[in-house]
Amino acid sequence: MKQVTATMAGTVIQVLVSAGDNVGAGQDVIVMESMKMEVPLQAEAAGTVKEVKVNIGDFVNEGDIVLVLE
Amino acid sequence: MSNQMEDILRERMAQVEKGGDEKYHAKLKEQNKLFVRDRLKLLFDDEFMLEDGLFANFLAGDLPADGVVTAIGKVNGQTVCVMANDSTVKAGSWGSRTVEKIIRIQETAEKMRVPLIYLVDSAGARITDQLEMFPGRRGAGRIFYNQVKLSGKVPQICILFGPSAAGGAYIPAFCDIVIMVEHNASMYLGSPRMAEMVIGQKVTLEELGGARMHCSVSGCGDVLAANEEEAIQSARKYLSYFPANYTEKPPVTVGMAPNPQAKDISTIVPENQNAPFNMYDFIDALVDEDSFFEIKKLFAQELITGIARLDGKPVGIIANQPRVKGGVLFVDSADKAARFINLCDAYHIPLLFLADVPGFMIGTAVERAGIIRHGAKMISAMSEATVPKISLIVRKAYGAGLYAMAGPAFEPDACLALPGAQIAVMGPEAAVNAVYSNKIQAIEDPQERQAFIMEKRKEYQEDIDLYLLASDLIVDGIVPPANLRQELINRYTVYASKRQIFTDRKHPVYPV
Incomplete structure (x- = not known):
């Protein structure tokens, strides 16, 4: 099981995939906003989205799991 | 001098240059590692190589060169000094002559004002020899003292091919750059076995002090190489940007246009x-x-x-x-x-x-x-x-x-x-929010509020x-x-x- 974690503290502003979607390695899956910057989060490896753990507007800390792949 | 004496010398030289026992060479192959003298061949421009202390600890019989090769050669035409552990000799561990050889090549690099390269692959100190190599004035501590003194005088480069444990882990720490070979290089103060015994932590070597961990998490490593050849080529390329010492200017090469495929x-x-x-x-x-x-x-x-x-x-x-x-x-x-x-x-x-x-x-x-x-x-x-x-x-x-x-x-x-x-x-969004926060909150009509924010952002943009x-x-x-x-x-x-x-x-x- 692979996970995508928040690279820094911030707010989720876009969720680009949903459960069941196939994603490629390096693909942007979530966009956060932090320090007024858009911060895209990528899937490190290819897989199928098992669960999106955040909603738009959620605050996340660095290291929080935002998405689970299988 | 009789031919016989020369024959004996040549035979003994050849013997020492072979390094440790055959079974340890076989182990190198299993680990995708090169023999220390093959590493030096890849590092140097050509055959030119001056070596000191080939017969260190010769009389011990089973410790060729006392587990370290110290040599002078050429990299990109520049003279460099090298210390290279031989892991086929007691796992590259340090005895008193090993330490003395390392100290001497450091002194040579300082006097010649040339870069010093450390090819590290060592299990650390030979505990049995500790009195001779650990505490004294020319004990292992001197190696680190010299490194600190050389820092900023001549470039010091470390390529880590294998373990660099406990005290030995400080050799990379005092170098200007550390190149690590993935899967083989490791750096740690206490081994996984020690971590389990002393603090009760179960951990793999790779997690504890592996090359990838050090290059991505701890910051102790600077370049992660896929194999030994790549690591050595990296060191050669790195040196091409540096002068021999701090009194000289970096070498200039023929200029090239940027990558033609680069974006505008x-x-x-x-x-x-x-x-x-x-x-x-x-x-x-x-x-x-x-x-x-x-x-x-x-x-x-x-x-x-x-x-x-x-x-x-x-x-x-x-x-x-x-x-x-x-x-x-x-x-x-x-x-x-x-x-x-x-x-x-x-x-x-x-x-x-x-x-x-x-x-x-x-x-x-x-x-x-x-x-x-x-x-x-x-x-x-x-x-x-x-x-x-x-x-x-x-x-x-x-x-x-x-x-x-x-x-x-x-x-x-x-x-x-x-x-x-x-x-x-700060940026316009943050600045307007910081300065007018109370005012913004006080405006009840959302449209009016947004208009106020936009106007203030525009004013701010003009200010900057x-x-x-x-x-x-x-x-x-x-x-x-x-x-x-x-x-x-x-x-x-x-x-x-x-x-x-x-x-x-x-x-x-x-x-x-």
Whole structure:
């Protein structure tokens, strides 16, 4: 099981995939906003989205799991 | 001299040069490792090699060269000194003559004023020999003392092929750069076995002190190599940017045009201040093709550090990477920058700051990690650097980010900006919010509120207009993207005669 974690503290502003979607390695899956910057989060490896753990507007800390792949 | 004596000598030399027992050579092969003398062949330009202490500990019989080869050879035509552990001899462990040989090659490098390369693959001290090699004046401690003394005098490079344990782990720590071979290199104070015995932690060697961990998490490693050949080629390339010692200037090569496939600079940087872009594209479009040697690529990726060439002349690049963590400065990125700036300044490599920085990170996590202290390290190293330094505001420099990226107050030789760049305490959104927060809250009608915010943002934008900053001589020039490379080449050519003594004192009190 692979996970995508928040690279820094911030707010989720876009969720680009949903459960069941196939994603490629390096693909942007979530966009956060932090320090007024858009911060895209990528899937490190290819897989199928098992669960999106955040909603738009959620605050996340660095290291929080935002998405689970299988 | 009789032929017989010469025959004996040749036979003995050949014997020692074979290193340890056959079974240990077989083990090397299993681990995808090369024999120490084969590593040296790859490292040096040609056959030329002077070796001292070949017969160290000869009479012991089973300790050829006492487990270390110390030699002088040529890399890119430059004389270099080398210390190379032989892991086929008692796992490359250190006895008293091993230590003495290492100390002597350090002394040679210092006297000759030439780079020193450490090819490390050692299990550490021979505990049975500790009295002879550990505590004394010319014991192992002396190796580290010498490294500290040599730092900034001659380049010190470490390639880690295998373990570097306990005390031995400090050899890489005192080098200017550490190149690690993935899966084989490791660095740790206490082994996994010790960790389990002493603190009850179960952990693999790779997790505890593996090459990838050190190159991406701890920052103890600078370059992660896939195999030994790649590691050695990396060291050769790295050395091509450096002078033999601090009294000389870096070597200049024939200039090359940038990668013809590189994107057009003006199309790389988005107008929207908040959108990410890839700073590697920008560097690629700016520097001589294939000349970028990146240091700490996997560590603190929100900041890029590496040496490249502009028209053949080395330049150290410190660039924010908006694609990662918004290009915000963190504890590790500040630390990475401080170290890199210090390295370039020691060997007269000019600096180029490519700023696109929203500032230093805020919040509990970084405050607890001491972001102020680490940021101070970066600002201190950048202030003290007396090599030619140019600060280029690629898109924005907000808050202390401007200071850390060699802003105008830090005596860059020039602070330049691309059209559209913004310099401010903070971005318009944050600033309007900070100044008018109460007023904004007091406006009840949402449309009216939004209109007020937009109006104030527009006013703020006008206050920080780039031409206003140029008009007030805050930036020294606004450069059309198409002219940028030539402008930088011209400026570094002119600044080459720069000579500056930062200040008069014993040494600073480092904010470490």
